[in-house]
Amino acid sequence: MAEFLSLHDAVARYVQDSATVAMEGFTHLIPFAAGHEVIRQQKRDLTLIRMTPDIIYDQLIGAGCAKKVIFSWGGNPGVGSLHRLRDAVEKGWPHKVEILEHSHAAMACAFEAGAAGLPMAVFRGYIGSELPSVNDQIKFIECPFTGERLAAVPSVRPDVSIVHAQRADRQGNVLVEGIVGVQKEAILAAKHSIVTVEEIVDDLKAHPNACVIPGWAISAIAVAEKGALPSYTHGYYGRSNRFYKEWDAIARDRDTFTQWLDENVFKGVQNHAGENV
Amino acid sequence: MSLEYTSSEMMTVTAARALENGTTCFVGIGLPSEAANLARLTHAPDVVLIYESGTLQTKPDILPLSIGDGELCESALTTVAVPEMFRYWLQGGKVNVGFLGTAQIDRFANLNTTLIGDYKAPKVRLPGGGGAPEIATNAGEVFITLKHSKRAFVKDVDFVTTLGFGRDGKGRDNVPNIGKGPTRVITDLCVMKPDPDTKELVVVSLHPGVNREDVMEATGWEIRFADQLESTPEPSEKELEILRELKARTERAHTGE
Numbered sequence: 001m002a003e004f005l006s007l008h009d010a011v012a013r014y015v016q017d018s019a020t021v022a023m024e025g026f027t028h029l030i031p032f033a034a035g036h037e038v039i040r041q042q043k044r045d046l047t048l049i050r051m052t053p054d055i056i057y058d059q060l061i062g063a064g065c066a067k068k069v070i071f072s073w074g075g076n077p078g079v080g081s082l083h084r085l086r087d088a089v090e091k092g093w094p095h096k097v098e099i100l101e102h103s104h105a106a107m108a109c110a111f112e113a114g115a116a117g118l119p120m121a122v123f124r125g126y127i128g129s130e131l132p133s134v135n136d137q138i139k140f141i142e143c144p145f146t147g148e149r150l151a152a153v154p155s156v157r158p159d160v161s162i163v164h165a166q167r168a169d170r171q172g173n174v175l176v177e178g179i180v181g182v183q184k185e186a187i188l189a190a191k192h193s194i195v196t197v198e199e200i201v202d203d204l205k206a207h208p209n210a211c212v213i214p215g216w217a218i219s220a221i222a223v224a225e226k227g228a229l230p231s232y233t234h235g236y237y238g239r240s241n242r243f244y245k246e247w248d249a250i251a252r253d254r255d256t257f258t259q260w261l262d263e264n265v266f267k268g269v270q271n272h273a274g275e276n277v
Numbered sequence: 278m279s280l281e282y283t284s285s286e287m288m289t290v291t292a293a294r295a296l297e298n299g300t301t302c303f304v305g306i307g308l309p310s311e312a313a314n315l316a317r318l319t320h321a322p323d324v325v326l327i328y329e330s331g332t333l334q335t336k337p338d339i340l341p342l343s344i345g346d347g348e349l350c351e352s353a354l355t356t357v358a359v360p361e362m363f364r365y366w367l368q369g370g371k372v373n374v375g376f377l378g379t380a381q382i383d384r385f386a387n388l389n390t391t392l393i394g395d396y397k398a399p400k401v402r403l404p405g406g407g408g409a410p411e412i413a414t415n416a417g418e419v420f421i422t423l424k425h426s427k428r429a430f431v432k433d434v435d436f437v438t439t440l441g442f443g444r445d446g447k448g449r450d451n452v453p454n455i456g457k458g459p460t461r462v463i464t465d466l467c468v469m470k471p472d473p474d475t476k477e478l479v480v481v482s483l484h485p486g487v488n489r490e491d492v493m494e495a496t497g498w499e500i501r502f503a504d505q506l507e508s509t510p511e512p513s514e515k516e517l518e519i520l521r522e523l524k525a526r527t528e529r530a531h532t533g534e
Contacts, residue, residue, distance in 0.1 A: 026330050026359050027345025051359070052407075075404030077343030078306060086402045101391075104329055105368070105411035108360040124368050127455060128387075128440025128448040129410045134396050148453055178350045179330045180358050211358075232347055241342045241531045 002172030002218040007196060010220040011037045014160045014192045015046075018067070022049040022158040022190065023056060024111075026181030027077060028239075030056050030231035031164040033224035034196050036265045039063040049158055051107045051182065052077070055230070055247050058084040059265070061097055062257050068098040070156075072107045076251075079244055083251040093254060100135055106153045111182040113155035114189025125151040161190035164228045165213075166235060167204065168197045172215025175204045178234025180211050187213055196224035198236050282512050284465035285424075287484050289315055289520060290512035292376075292422040292463040301325040302374045303367060303412050306344045308422045309376035311523075312463075314340060318519050327366060329408040331357045340527040363408070367415045375416030375456075377409055378423050381434045384477050384498045385448070386421065386441025386459035388413070389434035396436065409439040418457040425464035425495040432498040442476035466492050468509060472501075482507040 005013070015021060015038055023031050035056040038046075045067040048057055053074045060066055062084035074085050088097040102110070109121035122141065132138040132151075139152045163183040165176045174195050176183055187193045195218050206212050215221075226233075230240035230247075250260045282290075292312035296302060298321040304313045306328075314337065317324050325334045330345035334354035341349050350356045357366070366372065380403050381389035388409060394400030413419050419441075423429055433444065441459050442448050449458050458476075462469040468482040480492055481503045493500055512520075 027343045028330070028347070028350070071405065073405050073407035074402075077345070078341070081402070081404070089402050090399060101405050103406040103410040104359070104408040105363040108363045112360040112364075123364070123411075124415065124454060125411045127410075127414045127452060128437065128443050129406070130437040131391075131406060131410065178347065179332065179345045179356055181331070181345075182359050184358065185360060234347055234350060238347055239343070241346075244342065245531075 002168070002195070002215040002221045004172065005220045005222055007033060007037050007222040007224055010194045010222045011041055014194055014219060015041070015043050016159070017043055018045040019159040020047040020049065022156065022161040022186045024050060024161065024163050024181055024183050024186040025228070025231065026051060026179055027054070028179035028181065028231060029164045029176070029183065029228050029233060030054055031162050031196055031227060032056055032229060032231060033227035034162045034164070034194060035060055038065060039261070039265050049156055051104055053082060053085060055082070055244065058082040058251055059261065061085050061088050062094070062251070063261055064094045066097050068100065070100045070102070072102045072104045076244060076247060079248050083248070084257060087254070100137060101131065102135065102138070102153065103129070103131065106138070106151065107156070108182055110153050110156040111185035111189055114157045115185040118155055120152050120154050122150050122152050156189055158186070158190040160192040160194065161186040162194045162196070163187060164196045164224065164233070166197065166233060167199050167201050168195065168215070168221050169201055169204050172218060172221050173204060174213045174215070174218065174221070175206050176211040176213065184211060184213055187218060192219040194220045194222060196222050196227045198225055198227065198233055199223065280511065280514060280517060282517055284484070286512060286517060286520060287509070288422065288424070288463060288465040290516045291468060291484070291509055292420065293319065293516070295420050295461060295463060296321055296324055296374065296376070299323050300373045301327065301371060302376055303327045303329070303372045303416055305377045305409070306341065307378045309378050309420070311340055312422060313376055314523065315516070315520050318523065319516055327362070327372065329359070329362060331359050331362045333357060333366065338526065339530045340523065342531055363411060367411060370415070372416045373418070375412035375419045377412060377419060377421050377439070379421060379439070381429055381431055382421065382423065382462065383431055383434040383441070385443060385446045386462060386471060386478055387434050387437045387443065388421070388439040388441060389436045391436040391438045393435055406438045413439045413441070413458065414455050416456050418460045420461055420463065421459055422463040425466040425492070427495055427497050430496045442471065446476035466495060477501065479503050480506065482509045484509045485511055
């Protein structure tokens with residue numbers, strides 16, 4: 001049964017230094033509020049897993065929380081580079097970050113395999129790609145029935161997964177709507193999980209096939225209103241494409257970034273969205 | 278009659294025309310998305326557009342900035358989880374055309390979106406593979422669109438993120454359950470297709486006002502031209518009008534919030 005905690009307490013309890021953490025949300029429902037709480041609590045040496053690191057991991061990397069990043073597409077969607085990720089990889093600032101990169105298909109399958117309790121995922125992938133030459137976690141196996149050569153990657157089994165969702169009911173059951181990404185898989189694959197929600201309601205009003213994650217499969221629920229901004233929450237508020245564009249200039253320069261972090265994350269607890277106010 | 282249009286518009290319109298009505302297309306963000314939606318708004322109203330965020334048969338009114346903009350979900354027939362998208366719909370063989378962009382492309386249409394320079398000490402770190410490695414092998418065929426430049430069109434890519442035809446042109450030979458691979462590359466100067474035997478890219482059509490030297494100068498290898506070199510048809514007034522409206526709507530939506 002999910003426990004209702006403050007975001008501070010949920011992160012303090014479940015995100016330990018050196019943990020493997022997946023904060024998921026495929027462009028939608030990115031758990032920014034939770035990411036900022038991790039930064040504020042100055043967690044260190046995290047292995048951060050996420051298909052699309054996005055601005056949230058750019059911030060965590062720049063803030064010095066990451067030891068390693070496992071990802072499949074590390075850009076600012078529609079805008080360009082993640083400058084903090086690049087600075088860490090290319091120049092080692094604030095310290096060198098190890099990367100392990102996959103394709104989307106591989107990571108999606110690896111999350112699914114993690115949720116299914118399997119040690120690995122098998123799929124038809126990486127044919128002709130040189131990614132297997134730089135990632136020793138990509139192997140090929142022979143199908144025992146047809147002999148076809150297929151790709152295999154280890155399943156994703158995070159210590160803790162963190163996702164954002166629309167709402168939870170009072171039993172801690174969570175409804176996720178819109179682009180659902182790999183959120184459900186991330187929760188089920190992890191040892192512990194934190195779900196931040198826009199609100200707590202009496203009745204989820206979910207239709208029979210909706211994406212509902214039962215409260216007993218979640219460790220902690222924390223309310224974080226507008227907790228996905230500048231990403232968005234379908235049915236609540238839109239994506240701040242403007243901020244995603246502005247981030248390019250903020251993140252390009254170490255000092256500008258550090259100042260932004262001080263003003264908007266360390267001091268601006270209320271303004272976790274990074275909105276221009 | 279000669280209409281005023283830019284080379285970028287020429288590229289988008291040509292890329293859009295490549296997409297036949299009724300095709301199921303897995304769409305990359307950026308230029309491919311612009312072309313695919315132009316196709317849908319002009320000659321191909323029944324084209325099925327799929328984005329890797331899980332949005333199936335989507336009809337966005339404005340171009341998405343990211344692969345997971347709300348617009349894609351709201352205008353989709355349905356939205357599925359990302360594992361389902363890659364496993365059932367792409368790997369399952371339901372996609373006719375994968376439409377991709379890239380940072381670097383070589384003479385065998387291999388794509389590099391990983392990095393410039395050496396992997397251990399990159400000069401420029403690029404975003405990475407995303408959906409492309411499996412889109413390029415699991416889709417029936419692949420269209421590629423990008424601007425022509427010597428930096429982008431190199432003899433050998435620094436890193437093969439995504440298979441075209443491999444470093445020797447034979448990367449798809451005798452591989453079971455693999456798509457045809459890149460069948461055309463559309464740039465702001467020309468259209469290229471792989472040679473049927475060697476798989477090396479060959480210019481088959483020059484855009485109006487572009488000559489061979491322009492293409493040779495913007496290509497990092499000794500580019501070949503088809504014996505029967507064609508001239509790409511100009512955009513129509515209607516195509517330009519719809520494209521410009523689409524881009525204006527998009528610009529307003531992305532800056533107005």
